[in-house]
Amino acid sequence: MRTLHVGLRVTDLSRSLSFYTALGYEIVGSVPETPIGQLTMLKLPDDEFVTVELVHDGNPVDRGTDVSHLVVQVASLADTLDLLAGNGIESIAPAQEHDDGLRTALIADPDGRQIELVQWPAGHSDGMTAVDWAVEEE
Numbered sequence: 001m002r003t004l005h006v007g008l009r010v011t012d013l014s015r016s017l018s019f020y021t022a023l024g025y026e027i028v029g030s031v032p033e034t035p036i037g038q039l040t041m042l043k044l045p046d047d048e049f050v051t052v053e054l055v056h057d058g059n060p061v062d063r064g065t066d067v068s069h070l071v072v073q074v075a076s077l078a079d080t081l082d083l084l085a086g087n088g089i090e091s092i093a094p095a096q097e098h099d100d101g102l103r104t105a106l107i108a109d110p111d112g113r114q115i116e117l118v119q120w121p122a123g124h125s126d127g128m129t130a131v132d133w134a135v136e137e138e
């Protein structure tokens with residue numbers, strides 16, 4: 001078993017596609033008519049599979065507290081923030097650098113969802129594993 005992707009309702013499909021493609025997502029395909037709306041499948045260049053599905057039904061999104069944030073790994077936080085700024089997308093909080101070399105910043109999509117950009121420290125795996133929470137034995 002594994003998680004396939006997350007579906008996000010969006011108010012304005014064109015605006016959301018501009019945002020997510022500026023972030024680096026690529027459109028894999030779409031399904032124009034489904035019972036829940038038009039579906040647009042996205043993936044990042046280094047992903048083999050779709051990871052985000054934009055769902056548009058023509059209605060405004062009424063955001064609750066169901067989704068805290070999405071997290072996107074980037075090779076260089078500074079380069080990514082520069083690229084996004086060139087597309088009119090600014091961070092919503094100052095970038096953070098943690099003692100272990102982890103760098104993070106927050107942006108928001110057109111519907112207000114927070115997206116955390118993460119640059120792992122050198123030598124870190126491409127994702128989180130149990131090693132990230134391992135307690136060192138003395």
